[in-house]
Amino acid sequence: MAFVPQLVLALLLAGTCLGEPPPRPQASTATRTVDGITTIYNFGDSLSDTGNLARQGAAGLLRYTTRLPYGVTIGHATGRCSDGYLMIDFLARDLGLPLLNPYLDKSTDFTHGVNFAVAGATALNTTALAAKGITVPHTNSSLDVQIGWFKEFMSSTTNSPREIREKLKKSLVMLGEIGGNDYNYAFLQTWPIDGGYSLDNVTRMIESVAKAVDLIPDVVKTIVSAAKELLDMGATRVVIPGNFPLGCVPSYMSAVNATDPVAYDGRGCLVALNLFARLHNAWLRRAIGELRRPGVMAARAAVPPWPRVPASDQFHHRRMHVRRLICLDLS
Ligand SMILES: *[C@@H]1O[C@H](CO)[C@@H](O)[C@H](O)[C@H]1NC(C)=O
Ligand SMILES: *[C@@H]1O[C@H](CO)[C@@H](O)[C@H](O)[C@H]1NC(C)=O
Ligand SMILES: *[C@@H]1O[C@H](CO)[C@@H](O)[C@H](O)[C@H]1NC(C)=O
Ligand SMILES: *[C@@H]1O[C@H](CO)[C@@H](O)[C@H](O)[C@H]1NC(C)=O
Numbered sequence: 244m245a246f247v248p249q250l251v252l253a254l255l256l257a258g259t260c261l262g263e264p265p266p267r268p269q270a271s272t273a274t275r276t277v278d279g280i281t282t283i284y285n286f287g288d289s290l291s292d293t294g295n296l297a298r299q300g301a302a303g304l305l306r307y308t309t310r311l312p313y314g315v316t317i318g319h320a321t322g323r324c325s326d327g328y329l330m331i332d333f334l335a336r337d338l339g340l341p342l343l344n345p346y347l348d349k350s351t352d353f354t355h356g357v358n359f360a361v362a363g364a365t366a367l368n369t370t371a372l373a374a375k376g377i378t379v380p381h382t383n384s385s386l387d388v389q390i391g392w393f394k395e396f397m398s399s400t401t402n403s404p405r406e407i408r409e410k411l412k413k414s415l416v417m418l419g420e421i422g423g424n425d426y427n428y429a430f431l432q433t434w435p436i437d438g439g440y441s442l443d444n445v446t447r448m449i450e451s452v453a454k455a456v457d458l459i460p461d462v463v464k465t466i467v468s469a470a471k472e473l474l475d476m477g478a479t480r481v482v483i484p485g486n487f488p489l490g491c492v493p494s495y496m497s498a499v500n501a502t503d504p505v506a507y508d509g510r511g512c513l514v515a516l517n518l519f520a521r522l523h524n525a526w527l528r529r530a531i532g533e534l535r536r537p538g539v540m541a542a543r544a545a546v547p548p549w550p551r552v553p554a555s556d557q558f559h560h561r562r563m564h565v566r567r568l569i570c571l572d573l574s
Pocket of ligand 2: 369379382383
């Protein structure tokens with residue numbers, strides 16, 4: 244029974260969880276492990292990048308993440324799109340492991356896992372998005388590129404596929420959140436940009452959401468086939484987070500100055516964007532269900548109410564994400 248792979252769709256949403264103090268940068272690894280997990284492999288975007296984009300040369304809006312006040316609660320900027328730590332940091336700490344080092348920092352220690360996430364990364368690759376008229380502004384390190392890095396890493400640190408299976412048996416694989424940027428870039432394509440987002444027109448918002456809906460099947464297919472590949476290589480615990488309530492994201496909310504009350508839900512978040520996120524999640528959940536096979540168990544984390552967040556913040560993600568992590572249910 245020890246080999247029963249677990250495929251977990253975790254919707255990282257929390258309304259009631261309280262923040263915790265940030266983890267120490269190098270937690271002791273000798274203290275405890277959880278469920279035999281000694282390594283974490285993480286794929287994703289700015290929600291979990293701990294310094295890859297900074298090493299690729301962050302440009303544009305994301306350039307700001309490489310200097311203070313980003314990282315201000317840690318004391319220095321790390322390339323994390325946050326004022327402090329991210330969910331993945333708290334997850335590592337809660338599993339008794341050191342913080343995950345970014346893959347592109349070749350000087351560091353990857354004994355307890357690797358972070359392949361790159362801020363701005365998409366699920367679909369640049370070519371596939373270009374074919375849909377969508378330009379990728381920040382990085383070409385889409386999910387297939389990150390999976391490629393993972394394979395390179397695994398083959399360079401093991402001697403056989405069997406050894407890879409052994410390694411993965413003791414690992415947690417975090418596959419996402421990824422795909423959110425595919426949609427963000429689709430939105431940006433249709434929303435006029437004036438030093439940021441501008442979205443005071445509800446009709447236009449609904450039109451661009453409709454356009455992004457077209458992307459959902461391909462985005463989900465890409466995520467699920469990556470999961471399949473990882474399971475085939477021997478992964479036994481794969482967490483596939485859903486998208487978060489986009490309509491409550493501070494950067495969207497502060498950009499949207501909709502005067503029309505129908506644009507907002509009871510929590511003051513943007514209705515169309517939250518519906519869109521739910522649609523992506525429903526589609527993803529169904530595809531994960533189809534991925535189920537003998538020996539693979541699909542579980543789902545509890546989904547607490549979506550959070551209410553302040554309408555503006557200078558930080559890309561704020562600590563809202565950190566609070567979510569505390570609710571991540573790995574059982
Ligand atoms: C991009 O993704 C598409 C669809 O998955 C794939 O067919 C194509 O080979 C990929 N292109 C590159 C350059 O990786
Ligand atoms: C992505 O790849 C294209 C084609 O190789 C290149 O022109 C572009 O500069 C790359 N973009 C980024 C952000 O690296
Ligand atoms: C809102 O956007 C739609 C679609 O782009 C456009 O036709 C309409 O004129 C806009 N309305 C206002 C008040 O800007
Ligand atoms: C939002 O719109 C109102 C009315 O159109 C305007 O007075 C206000 O300055 C706008 N706020 C922002 C932050 O753009």
